Amino acid sequence: MGRLRAATGEVLLVAVLFLAYKGARFLVAGHAAEATANATTIWHLERLLRLPSELAVQHAVAGQHALVVAANCYYAYVHFPATAAALIWLYVRRRALYLRTRRILAGLTAAALALHVWFPLAPPRLVASTGLVDTGAVYGPAVYGPPDTDALSNQYAAMPSLHVGWALAVAVALVAAGRGRLRWLWLAHPATTLAVVVATGNHYWLDAAVAVTLLAAVSAVASRFRWLVALAGPPIRRYGPRALAMAVAAVAVVVSLRGHVPDAADVVADPAASRSCLRPACDLWI
Numbered sequence: 001m002g003r004l005r006a007a008t009g010e011v012l013l014v015a016v017l018f019l020a021y022k023g024a025r026f027l028v029a030g031h032a033a034e035a036t037a038n039a040t041t042i043w044h045l046e047r048l049l050r051l052p053s054e055l056a057v058q059h060a061v062a063g064q065h066a067l068v069v070a071a072n073c074y075y076a077y078v079h080f081p082a083t084a085a086a087l088i089w090l091y092v093r094r095r096a097l098y099l100r101t102r103r104i105l106a107g108l109t110a111a112a113l114a115l116h117v118w119f120p121l122a123p124p125r126l127v128a129s130t131g132l133v134d135t136g137a138v139y140g141p142a143v144y145g146p147p148d149t150d151a152l153s154n155q156y157a158a159m160p161s162l163h164v165g166w167a168l169a170v171a172v173a174l175v176a177a178g179r180g181r182l183r184w185l186w187l188a189h190p191a192t193t194l195a196v197v198v199a200t201g202n203h204y205w206l207d208a209a210v211a212v213t214l215l216a217a218v219s220a221v222a223s224r225f226r227w228l229v230a231l232a233g234p235p236i237r238r239y240g241p242r243a244l245a246m247a248v249a250a251v252a253v254v255v256s257l258r259g260h261v262p263d264a265a266d267v268v269a270d271p272a273a274s275r276s277c278l279r280p281a282c283d284l285w286i
Helices: 002-027 032-048 054-062 065-077 079-093 095-118 135-139 162-177 181-199 205-224 226-257 264-269 271-283
Strands: none
Touching (some): 032 205, 054 065, 065 135, 079 095, 079 162, 095 162
16 A cells, blocks of 8 residues: 555656646747747758758658658657656666656656756747758647647747657666667667657657757766755655646736736726726636
8 A cells, every 4th residue: 555655656756847837838938039039040050061961851741641650659758658667667667767767757857848948949949940840730630739829838938849858768767677689779768759759740859859968968967966865855756746726826817817807908908898807817726
């Protein structure tokens, strides 16, 4: 019973971490013009560095309908379930390695969110000058809607690629947990993920490079400051889920009010109109 309670707590903690990240990522959404300008800079920098063209990769798979649909499905359906499955297996079979991997994923995700705030970036599928298309929208299954009406995700947060970062983190953990030569096949997951995120127009090569760099830095910090992790562990386990749940609730309130609160200029210009705009927000609490 105790093991079941502990396992349930771990699942809830990981789920709340994921939801908190998604909510916070949504709160820093927008900045389309800045994100597009940054995308142009990244594109030119990649050409200066002689990196392969993402457009060439997409063209290589676009002619094979089954292949491009498979890439879209891999992008849409493998990322989070594969990470969750790996964490569950590590929790059951390699508890110490699970704890280390969980810390690394949390640190990587926090660093990624900070970078999203500092450097918003439009993916190549949203930048016409790259020539890439949204293969999910063209061939299916589609993951995202139009960015200006998408209420579920921030599409201007391409750097770093957490698809690649998470995939590499769990693959390295599974390699460390296994035995024999076949364990190295786990590295096919991040390699496939890299090919998929580029071919589908969702990321640049540099998005993946930055994700790998952040992962290496977070892993080094986690190894060097184990004493700090051990000291902070008990209070985080005790109060962390409750605090994160409150954060998610706060994010949900802000998101629910999004679009219902008028601008200050509108309030000054037309008080009656502003009161009518606020009415739906009041209805949310009735």
